[in-house]
Every structure is written in structure tokens, then in C-alpha cells.
Amino acid sequence: MIEFDYQSENYRKFSKDFYTFSSMSIPLPFVTDHILKSIANIGNNYFLLNYDKSNDKQNHYFMFTLKTTTNGYIYEYIGHRLSL
Known part of the structure; x- marks a missing residue:
């Protein structure tokens, strides 16, 4: 199973940035x-x-790290960038 860390502060930050x-x-x-x-x-x-x-008509990159858990994988949001 792959999912976001929905109950975390980093997901709330992703939501706010999005x-x-x-x-x-x-x-x-x-x-x-x-x-x-x-x-x-x-x-x-x-x-x-x-x-x-x-x-603002710019590309926005939302960066994540992939964590392994006993139930699968979780993507944790680490931040936003305008370029890679």
C-alpha cells in the first residue's frame, strides 16, 4: 500500500501549499x-x-520522501520548490 502520511503535520503543510x-x-x-x-x-x-x-503561472514541485512501513510505503512531504 502506498499513501500519504495523512495524519501528520507534513501532510497539512502539503495541503496548505497545494x-x-x-x-x-x-x-x-x-x-x-x-x-x-x-x-x-x-x-x-x-x-x-x-x-x-x-x-502564478509557474511550475511548482512538491517534494516527498518515501518511508517504508510494516503496511507498505508512506510519502512524507518535505517542501515546495519552483525548480528541481
């Missing part, structure tokens, strides 16, 4: 599965919010 920069009208909980699948399938440690979906 809503700060995103211009999408879709709430974050409706896209988290897509974000997780994208990160896991590609093998990156980040999620890219494209410039055309951001408030």
Missing part, C-alpha cells in the same frame, strides 16, 4: 490517488503542478 499555488477547482482529496500513482509509477520523489494549473 491550495496556495493551485488554480484547480478540484479539492486535493479528490486528486491524491492520482498524485500518489503518478509519483510511484514514474519513480520520482516529487509531484509537479504545471504552470497552467497554478495561480
